[in-house]
Structure formats: C-alpha cells, structure tokens
Amino acid sequence: MTTAAALTSTLAGASKGGLRSFKNSLATVLVSASFCVALIPLVWLLWTVVSKGLKTITTSQWWTHSQRSITFRRPGGGVSHAILGTAEQVLVCTIISVPIALLVAIFLIEYGGGALAKVTSFMVDILTGIPSIVAALFIYAVFITTLGGQRAGIYVSLALVMLMVPVIVRTTEEMLKLVPNELREASYALGVPKWKTITKIVLPTAYSGIVTGVMLGVARVAGETAPLLILVGYSPDTNSNLLSGFQGSLPGMIYSQVPQLGNKRFHYAADRLWGTALTLILIVMVLNVGARLIARRSKIAN
Amino acid sequence: MAKRIDAKNLDIYYGKFLAVSEVSFTIAPRSVTAFIGPSGCGKSTVLRTINRMHEVITGAHVKGDLLLDGENIYDSAIDPVEVRRTIGMVFQRPNPFPTMSIYDNVAAGLKLQSGRLKKSDLDDTVEKSLRGANLWEEVKNRLGKPGAGLSGGQQQRLCIARAIAVEPQVLLMDEPCSALDPISTLAIEDLIQSLKEKYTIVIVTHNMQQAARVSERTAFFNLAGVGKPGKLVEIDETQKIFSNPSDPRTEDYISGRFG
Numbered sequence: 432m433t434t435a436a437a438l439t440s441t442l443a444g445a446s447k448g449g450l451r452s453f454k455n456s457l458a459t460v461l462v463s464a465s466f467c468v469a470l471i472p473l474v475w476l477l478w479t480v481v482s483k484g485l486k487t488i489t490t491s492q493w494w495t496h497s498q499r500s501i502t503f504r505r506p507g508g509g510v511s512h513a514i515l516g517t518a519e520q521v522l523v524c525t526i527i528s529v530p531i532a533l534l535v536a537i538f539l540i541e542y543g544g545g546a547l548a549k550v551t552s553f554m555v556d557i558l559t560g561i562p563s564i565v566a567a568l569f570i571y572a573v574f575i576t577t578l579g580g581q582r583a584g585i586y587v588s589l590a591l592v593m594l595m596v597p598v599i600v601r602t603t604e605e606m607l608k609l610v611p612n613e614l615r616e617a618s619y620a621l622g623v624p625k626w627k628t629i630t631k632i633v634l635p636t637a638y639s640g641i642v643t644g645v646m647l648g649v650a651r652v653a654g655e656t657a658p659l660l661i662l663v664g665y666s667p668d669t670n671s672n673l674l675s676g677f678q679g680s681l682p683g684m685i686y687s688q689v690p691q692l693g694n695k696r697f698h699y700a701a702d703r704l705w706g707t708a709l710t711l712i713l714i715v716m717v718l719n720v721g722a723r724l725i726a727r728r729s730k731i732a733n
Numbered sequence: 734m735a736k737r738i739d740a741k742n743l744d745i746y747y748g749k750f751l752a753v754s755e756v757s758f759t760i761a762p763r764s765v766t767a768f769i770g771p772s773g774c775g776k777s778t779v780l781r782t783i784n785r786m787h788e789v790i791t792g793a794h795v796k797g798d799l800l801l802d803g804e805n806i807y808d809s810a811i812d813p814v815e816v817r818r819t820i821g822m823v824f825q826r827p828n829p830f831p832t833m834s835i836y837d838n839v840a841a842g843l844k845l846q847s848g849r850l851k852k853s854d855l856d857d858t859v860e861k862s863l864r865g866a867n868l869w870e871e872v873k874n875r876l877g878k879p880g881a882g883l884s885g886g887q888q889q890r891l892c893i894a895r896a897i898a899v900e901p902q903v904l905l906m907d908e909p910c911s912a913l914d915p916i917s918t919l920a921i922e923d924l925i926q927s928l929k930e931k932y933t934i935v936i937v938t939h940n941m942q943q944a945a946r947v948s949e950r951t952a953f954f955n956l957a958g959v960g961k962p963g964k965l966v967e968i969d970e971t972q973k974i975f976s977n978p979s980d981p982r983t984e985d986y987i988s989g990r991f992g
C-alpha cells in the first residue's frame with residue numbers, strides 16, 4: 432500500500448512537473464519577447480540617427496568649425512560652437528547641482544526622519560515633475576523680468592539645475608540606502624564622528640553609484656531645448672561667453688535646422704540636423720562610459 | 734589600561750518599548766565575561782549600551798548609570814564618540830570597509846579619528862594590531878589588497894585588528910563566531926584568551942560551550958515572556974553557573990530544558 436501511494440504521488444509529481452516546465456518555458460518566451468519588443472524602438476532610433484548622421488559627422492570640418500555664414504543652401508560647417516555652448520551650460524549646471532543634490536540626499540538619508548525631511552522629499556518629488564519649459568519661464572521671470580538681466584547662457588544653466596538636482600538626489604538616495612548600516616555602525620564603534628563616517632565611509636562606498644546618478648543627470652539636461660529657446664536663443668557663431676549674447680548649443684542647432692528638414696532641393700540642413708543629433712548621443716554616451724570607467728578605476732585603487 | 738565596568742539599574746528602551754530592565758553588574762578589568770541567554774532577551778542590547786552604540790538607533794535611549802572606572806559614561810558632559818574610542822566593538826557579521834585595503838581597514842580608526850599621522854607610526858600600529866589579531870602572517874604580503882577579499886574568519890580577525898588598533902580599554906564582542914566555521918571559531922577563541930591580558934572583554938554568545946571555554950564569569954539573561962523586558966537573572970563565576978547555578982531558571986536553560 433505504501434508503494435502504491437508512493438507510486439501515485441510520483442506520477443502526480445511527474446505530470447505536475449510537465450505542466451510546470453511548460454509554464455516555465457511559456458514565461459521564458461514571453462519575457463524574451465517583451466524584451467525584444469522593448470528593444471525595437473531603441474535600435475530603430477539608433478539606426479535612423481546613425482545611418483542619417485554618420486556621413487556628416489565624419490566630414491573634415493564637423494568637429495572643428497562653427498556654422499558661421501553657412502546657409503541651408505550650402506554644405507559644410509560644423510558643431511564646434513554648439514558643443515562649446517552645451518558643454519559650458521551643462522558644466523556650470525553640474526557644478527552647481529552636484530553639491531546641492533548630494534547635501535540634500537545626505538540630509539534625507541543620513542539625517543532624515545523628521546518633518547523637515549518629509550517636506551524636502553515632497554519638494555524633490557514636485558521638482559521631478561516640473562516641465563523644463565516651466566523651469567525656464569521661472570528663471571526668465573526672476574532674472575530677466577524682475578532683475579532686469581539680458582538673455583544669456585548662464586540662465587540656461589540655472590534652469591537646468593532645477594531639472595538636474597532631483598535626478599541626482601533620487602539616485603544618490605538609492606545609493607546611500609544600499610550602503611549597509613553595519614558599515615556605519617562599524618565606523619561609529621571606532622569612535623569616528625557621524626560627519627566623518629558619512630564623508631569617509633558612506634560616500635566612498637556609494638561613489639560609483641553616485642557618479643552614475645550624476646551622469647544620468649547630465650544626460651537628462653544635455654538635450655533640453657525649451658530653456659535654450661527661452662533663455663539664450665541660438666547663435667550659429669562661436670560665443671564662449673556664458674554671461675552675454677546668443678549661444679550655440681546642440682539642441683539649439685538641431686532646432687535651427689528643422690525648418691529645412693523637408694526641403695527637397697537642399698538636403699544640407701537635414702544632414703546637419705541628423706549629424707548634430709548623432710553628435711549629442713555620442714557625447715552623452717562617451718561621458719557615461721568614461722564616468723563608469725573612472726568610478727571603477729578609483730574603486731580598485733582604493 | 735583595561736577598565737572596570739559597573740552597570741547600575743539600567744533600563745534600556747527602543748522608543749517606548751522597554752527592552753531590558755533593571756540590569757546591574759560589575760565586570761573586573763582584564764577578564765572575559767560571557768553574556769548568554771535565549772535569543773531576544775536583550776544580550777546585544779545590553780552590550781551596545783556599554784559603548785553607547787545603543788543610542789545610534791532612532792528613539793533608543795537608556796536610563797540608569799554605567800560607570801567606567803567610576804566615571805558615568807551616560808553623564809551629559811560625556812561625548813559618546815569619546816566613549817566609543819575607549820570601548821571597541823566587534824560585530825556578529827564581519828564588516829570590513831569594502832572600499833578599503835587590509836592596511837586601510839586596520840588604520841581606519843586612527844586615520845578617521847585624528848588628522849595627520851606619521852606613516853611609520855601607522856605602519857607600526859597596523860603590524861602590531863594584525864599580530865595582536867593573529868592575522869599578520871596570513872596577510873603581511875597583501876596589505877594593499879581589499880579587506881573584503883579575505884575569508885570570513887580572516888575578515889572577523891581583521892575587524893578585531895581594526896578594533897584594537899585604536900587601543901581601546903574594553904572590547905565588546907557580539908556573537909563574533911556565529912557566522913564562522915569551527916576552525917575560525919577556534920582561532921578567535923584563542924585570540925580572546927591572549928587579548929584578555931590587555932583588555933576587559935565582554936562577549937555575547939549563543940554557544941554555551943564557547944562561554945564555558947573562554948569566559949571567567951558568565952551572565953545569564955532571560956525573558957519572562959513576549960513583550961516583557963529582558964532581565965539579568967544572575968552573573969557569577971562561569972564554573973559555578975555551569976555546575977551549580979543559584980537560580981533555577983539558569984539551571985533550566987543550561988540543562989537545555991528551554992531556549
């Protein structure tokens with residue numbers, strides 16, 4: 432009787448096992464299929480930009496020349512003015528955003544729990560949802576309408592700060608949460624004060640994650656267009672002065688070529704548009720990979 | 734340099750929850766005292782009040798006095814950071830700093846406590862501490878390698894080296910062997926024997942054989958029931974606790990009738 436019982440249960444197990452393995456393969460197929468579906472737009476986008484932009488960015492003038500005195504009827508010219516403008520605006524934005532965002536994230540995670548932390552966290556949530564054009568209008572209202580400034584690149588940087596800070600705060604928060612509490616306790620138990628525990632133990636442990644967060648922030652703002660249109664305009668000529676005058680920028684250059692996108696007779700503007708788009712993607716990608724390498728290197732060196 | 738510890742009527746809270754109540758004991762310098770008892774009775778909690786690590790947890794606080802060589806470390810004029818420099822701690826799970834090399838892990842306390850130190854002094858301290866933790870021979874050729882690359886037992890000895898590098902006077906250990914294999918456990922027990930010549934040691938253990946092997950005195954903690962505070966039932970010579978305890982509850986626990 433026991434053998435019979437054992438036998439039935441084995442048989443039941445086998446057929447159950449069959450069903451289970453079928454369900455398992457079904458799930459595998461579904462998951463892989465959704466993965467492919469999710470990849471399609473990405474690959475398609477990359478393919479479009481690369482195939483349409485590659486020949487432009489490999490021309491001799493592309494990386495060294497501006498668009499000075501180049502019209503849509505003429506080929507040639509480059510993006511140097513746009514790279515310079517975008518680099519300056521994003522760099523200043525990053526320099527302002529990183530310390531603010533790190534301090535906010537440290538406050539929320541390491542000193543959080545109180546009412547002020549709740550309010551701050553709520554504010555960061557709201558900031559995350561602010562459309563870039565609203566951030567730009569806010570800066571315009573404060574610095575140009577009220578304080579009487581002239582449109583300039585620096586105001587773009589300030590508007591971008593509002594978009595970058597919440598991205599870095601949120602990723603840094605996640606990274607700080609990942610640092611095991613045991614490490615903080617180990618440090619306190621050695622008689623290390625809290626602020627030194629944060630700067631010497633917690634931040635270095637979360638370092639590579641924080642760098643990734645900063646890069647996400649850079650990627651987030653590098654392609655923003657609304658603040659450019661409202662706060663600095665676009666100049667096809669090189670202008671390295673953040674404090675005055677129109678300034679070239681990668682999104683600005685794309686935007687400036689859009690009116691000629693459908694022009695059948697002159698395709699030069701359209702070529703430059705795709706070339707600029709590819710340049711923007713490449714720069715963000717290179718920054719990303721570079722930052723990851725630096726983060727990994729310094730971790731090993733430590 | 735080892736110091737004497739007197740606990741007087743400690744009531745230890747997590748927020749409103751009274752976790753341990755009315756604990757009083759005396760621990761002599763240069764001795765090993767074991768804390769035993771069923772899990773959840775508050776051994777770790779009491780241990781962490783000895784170096785003011787308890788209050789690191791939000792809402793956690795302590796009532797009563799804890800004297801270190803007669804000085805109340807819960808006096809409002811005392812800086813908890815200073816207390817922790819005097820009373821070192823080793824945790825249940827080895828927790829070397831993952832971003833640091835073996836050398837930097839041992840030097841961490843000194844480097845982070847005070848600013849500039851001479852490299853040669855630091856070298857000496859690191860070697861002395863690693864020798865003190867019986868780890869020097871195993872790691873002397875790879876001091877620059879990450880501390881996290883060592884085995885569990887080596888990591889725990891690294892944590893002991895890190896704790897003794899700042900020359901504390903008391904060393905607290907919370908189940909230091911519970912995550913280790915038997916051989917590493919033996920290594921740590923041997924180490925405790927040699928450390929007690931310089932330090933006052935308090936060790937929490939759930940392993941009664943270990944308590945019997947390493948300690949001179951044993952404190953038995955117990956819990957009257959769920960939600961009730963833990964209490965110190967008795968503290969006495971280890972030999973007496975294990976052969977002829979004064980309290981029947983201790984005897985029940987030792988003889989395995991519960992817990």
Ligand SMILES: Nc1ncnc2c1ncn2[C@@H]1O[C@H](COP(=O)(O)OP(=O)(O)O)[C@@H](O)[C@H]1O
Nearest residue numbers: 747752771772773774775776777778779790963
């Ligand atoms: N961080 C904490 N917050 C709230 N309660 C805690 C915390 N840590 C421990 N406790 C409670 O305190 C009591 C004693 O715990 P603990 O000291 O860890 O016991 P033991 O080390 O003897 O197993 C338990 O009831 C436990 O639930």
Ligand SMILES: [Mg+2]
Nearest residue numbers: 776777778907
């Ligand atoms: Mg415990």
